Amino acid sequence: MQASSIPSSPPALHPRSQASVRNLPVNLFAAVMGLSGLALAWRLAHGGLGAPAVIGEAIGALAFGVFVLLSAGYLAKLVKHPDAVHAEFHHPVAGNFFGTIAISVLLLSAVAAPYSAGAAQTAWALGVAATLVLCFVVVSRLLKGQVDASNAVPAWIVPCVATLDIPVTGAHMPMAWAAEVNLLAAAIGSMMALVLFTLIVGRLVHREPLAPAMAPSLMVLLAPFAVGFLAYCNLVGGVDRFAALLFYFGLFMFAVVAPKVFRPGIPFSPGWWGISFPMAALANAALQYAQARASGPLWALAIVLLGVLSVALAVLLLRTVRIAVDGTLLRP
Known part of the structure; x- marks a missing residue:
């Protein structure tokens, strides 16, 4: 999802050549999700394969740094350009990417857990509250009716899959209420993911293809099954045959969508970070x-x-740093 798809102020006030925090896209928080997921994957590789522990911890620190930087930038956008944030939140596609902020907080709680149990528990609780509220708002918005079916794109999955990240990151939380919240979140996430997956696939089959700039978001289609695997294993305490079914279907979806995503002719934009967390x-x-x-x-x-x-x-990361340095990232 490119920032240019979000309604902006008149060109006379914001020339195309002018970089402004107004144009900072919320979907860039997907970078935090991807880096956090990569850090957790390298931790697993350290435990299972003996990979150097410093790799995962360094990537985790980078994820924290990126989150702080983006949070400061988006807070500045909220203060200086509340109309732009309002428009982004109510956009039928871009609004779903506010789920990337909640997921980032949940994942960072898992990254922080070995260093500070208190900080991890606080971040997880905040992430849980934000995730459930956002999912409620998004689903309520959809059930108002009269939603254009052409807007049923993979980004719709993000706020609902976010609830699956609650048990992924909170299975070992010691709070008395955590176990029931994990079950609640898993119930919401699993059912809504199936419903939305069906709607989105129906739209992709029966309507025009996605615009090239949105092609990377196709990778989100494997997220309900990969994240669902992790959530389910945490809830039941192990890997069983149902978990294997989730894993293998997620792997199948990756094989299907990867050639559609990794092909020449798709311009780079912050929307490319949408591939990161599903792959992670x-x-x-x-x-x-x-x-x-x-x-x-x-x-x-x-x-x-x-x-x-x-x-x-x-x-x-390298391409994002490049467009940030040359000012392209913050231009309309």
Whole structure:
């Protein structure tokens, strides 16, 4: 989702050549999601494969830094240009990306857990509240009716899959209420993900293809199954055959959408970060599944997915830094 799809002020007031925090897109928080997911994947690789622990911890620190930077920028946008934030939140597509902020907080709570249990629990509780409220708002908005079916795009999944990240990151939270909240979130996330997945696939099958700039968001289609695998395993305390079904369907969806995403002719934009967390969730699922099955081929698959994820995020990070430095990121 490009920032240019969000309504903006008249060109006379904001020339196209002028960089402004007004144009900072909320979907850039997907970078925090991807980096946090990559950090957690390297932690699993440290435990299962003996990878250096410093890799995952360094990436986790980077995720925290990016979150602080983006939060400061978006807070400045809220203070200086509340109309732009209002328009972005109510946009039928871009509004769903506010879920990336809530997911980022949840994932960072897991990244912080080994260093400070108190900070992790506080961040998780805040993430839970934000996630449930946002999911309620988004679903209520959809059920008002008269929604243009052409707007049923993969981004719709984000606020609802966010609820699945609650049990992914909170399975070991010690609060007395955490277990029931995890079940509540899993119930909401699993059912809404199936409903929205069906609606979105129907739109993709029966209507015009997505615009090239939105093609990277197709990767979100594997998120309900990869994240669902992680949430389910945390809830039941292990990997069973149903978990395997979720993992393998997520892997199948990755194989289907990857050629549609990684093809020439799609311009780079912050929307490309939409590929990061679904791929990170799949890599984490593959590492956890390989460890449970103790299978050589599964470990090989997990290593390949982790390698592809690491390279993809390194490329995205470098290209994002480049457009940030030259001012393109904050231009309409």
